[in-house]
Amino acid sequence: MGNVLSDRQKAAVMTAIHRPLALAPTRATMARKSSSVCEQSSYPDCFQGTHPEASDVDPRLRPEIMKLEVITEKPTGVTRQTPLLFVHGAFSCARIWVPHFQPFFADHGYTSHAISLRGHGGSEGRNQLATTRLRDYVADVEQVTARLDHAPVMVGISLGGVVVQHYLQRHSPPAAVLMASGPPHGMIPSYLRMAMTNPLLIRDIMLMTMFGPDAATVDGARRALFRPDTPAEYIRRFLPEAQPESTLAMMDVTAFDLPPSRPQTDVPVLVLGAECDAFIAENAVHETAKAFAVKAEIFPGMPHAMMLDQDWKRVATRILEWLEAHDGIQ
Helix, strand or coil, X not given: CCCXXXXXXXXXXXXCCCCCCCCCHHHHCCCECCCEEEEEEECCCCCCXXXXXXXXXXXXXXXXXXXXXXXXXXXXXXXXXXXXXXXXXXXXXXXXXXXXXXXXXXXXXXXXXXXXXXXXXCCCCHHHHHHCCHHHXXXXXXXXXXXXXXXXXXXXXXXXXXXXXXHHCCCCCCCEEEECCCCCCCCHHHHXXXXXXXXXXXXXXXXXXXXXXHHCCXXXXXXXXXXXXXXXXXXXXXXXXXXXXXXXXXXXXXXXXCCCCCCCCCCCEEEEEECCCCCCCXXXXXXXXXXXXXXXXXXXXXXXXXXXXXXXXXXXXXXXXXXXXXXXXX
C-alpha cells in the first residue's frame, strides 16, 4: 500500500537511538505541523546488564533482545505525565497509528509511542517470523515499556489487542484500550463466520499467510479493513504497506495461546468494537468486555481499521474522553 502519510508530518524530527533504521527518504523526513514532534527510535538493549526493570519481565517471555522500531510523537506544549503505547494488528506495523491517532493525542497533551512488533515495519526479526510466537510479541511490548519513564496506557487493535490482554496478566498499567480486539476465546468462531459471510476475505487471509505482502491488494484491504465505499486513493494514502505475519502467532491467537477469560478488574479497560467489522463480530467484542467486567461500546457503521476509517475521530475522541474521566491518568 502507499507510504504517503498525513499532512501533519511537516517539519518532523526523525532520530534513531543506538542504530538508525533503514527507511526510505520519504519516511525519514515526514511532514508534520509544529504542534508536535515525531521521533523514531530503536530499543535494542532494554534488559541488558543491570537494567532496573529487568526483573519485571518473565524470562520465558523474552528469549532474546530485539531492535524494535518505535515511533514517538510528543506534544510541543503542556505534556501529560502518562504516555500511550499503541500496538498494531496482524500484517501491519507502527505506521498504522501515524496518520491520525498519534497527531490527535499529541494535540491533547499525550506523548504516544507506536511499536512495530518484531518482523514488522523497521523492527528486526523478519527472518525469524517462521518461529515467532504470540509470547514473543508480548516480550516486545514489555521490552519497550521497561524503557519508558512512566507506565503507559496500553492501546491495542486486533492481534495487538490480544497482545495487550496477555500483557495485562503480568502488569498493571494505568489503563488499557482494546480496539476490535481478538477475544479471549480465540478466533475460530470468527473464522467460521467469515467463511459463511465473506469467503473472499478468507481467501485473502490465506493468500497473505502463504505468500506474504505480495498478495495484498487494494480490494482485499477494503474487504478486510475499510467501508465498501472507501476510495482506493484513500486506502493507498493512509494504509501502510502490508507486512509478513507469523503463522504460529496467528495460530496462537486463534486457539493455542489465549489470554485468560476470567474477570480482571484491577486495571481500567475500555473495550471498543465496530459494527461492520469483517473480522471481529459484535458478540466477540462483548465476550472480551465480559473478561474485564465492563460493557463494550460498538461504533455504528465502523469497519475493522478504526484508527484509519474516515470517521476515525469519533473513536479517538471517545478514548480521550474516557482517559480524561479517570483521575489516576495524569
